[in-house]
Amino acid sequence: MKNINKGGTAKTPEVFFDAQKGSLKIKGRSIPENSIEFYKPVMDWLDQYAKEPHTSTTLNIQLEYFNTSSSKCILDIFKKLERIHNHGTEVSISWHYEPDDEDMQEAGEDYQSLIDIPFTMVEIEV
């Protein structure tokens, strides 16, 4: 299936999803006014990917900012990955945050508490 190769903007993150490698990456800022609109193609892609996922899927997510409008979409992405995992393939998420960014670290912990697949907190080396 086609990959997602979306560059970042002042308000939206880069999204690089590679189905052949099972490698998913979201990086940058997620602060659009309407995140549902932005993330719809991402959700559709994951639904398609779920039909034939790679034996091992990894999502690396590194956000500088995200608004509450995005926060539910992000959780939805994690829940779709959880479902893929429940169907028998390996899935893991790495949440990246900068050393003195307590807010982003806490945000990762919020998600970690709600998701039941390997979820690693990664402190970025600056």
Add this chain to the structure above:
Amino acid sequence: MNTVLYANSTIMIAKVKRLFKELYQGDILYEYHGNITSDSIDNVLAFIEDKLVQLEVKPSLQKKAFSVIVESIQNLYHNSDENPVDIQTETDKFGVFVISKHDDNISISSGNFIKKEKTKILKARIDQVNSLSPDELKFLYREILNNNEFSDQGGGGLGLIDIARKTGNELKYSFRDFNDKFDFLTMVIHITLND
């Protein structure tokens, strides 16, 4: 006929300005009143990001302030789509947004019209958020995040909780009577610059 309408709209604009003039306190870094659009949001964000660097605010607090500014102006954007027909400011999303600095605080102030029937619920929500401890806020945030209910904008009611968690300060607000259908809500959020 035209003269009468003009006179009425001048009075209305003055009446509106009286509602939010107290938000202009301290050293004003940014102010805007008028139509709140995606472009006006882009403008404030681009400006304030540079300003926070110029003011030599600690990097972690710069991020916090930026995050809270994004959340509060987007809150204004989503909630300021109701205007009394008689304000005649030629906008359909009238809002006020002021960022100011005094001593150890950055203040983020906003104002918008709200229909009176929504006031009670909103006041209750703000009071609730103000009454919760950091742990209680965390718990409530996670609960709402996980409850599968999306508001139109996707946030589902998380904005105020997020702001309260990040600032650790009370959300100050007031509802002022405007006419028989509308109040004017002003909110002030403080970010403490010194630990």
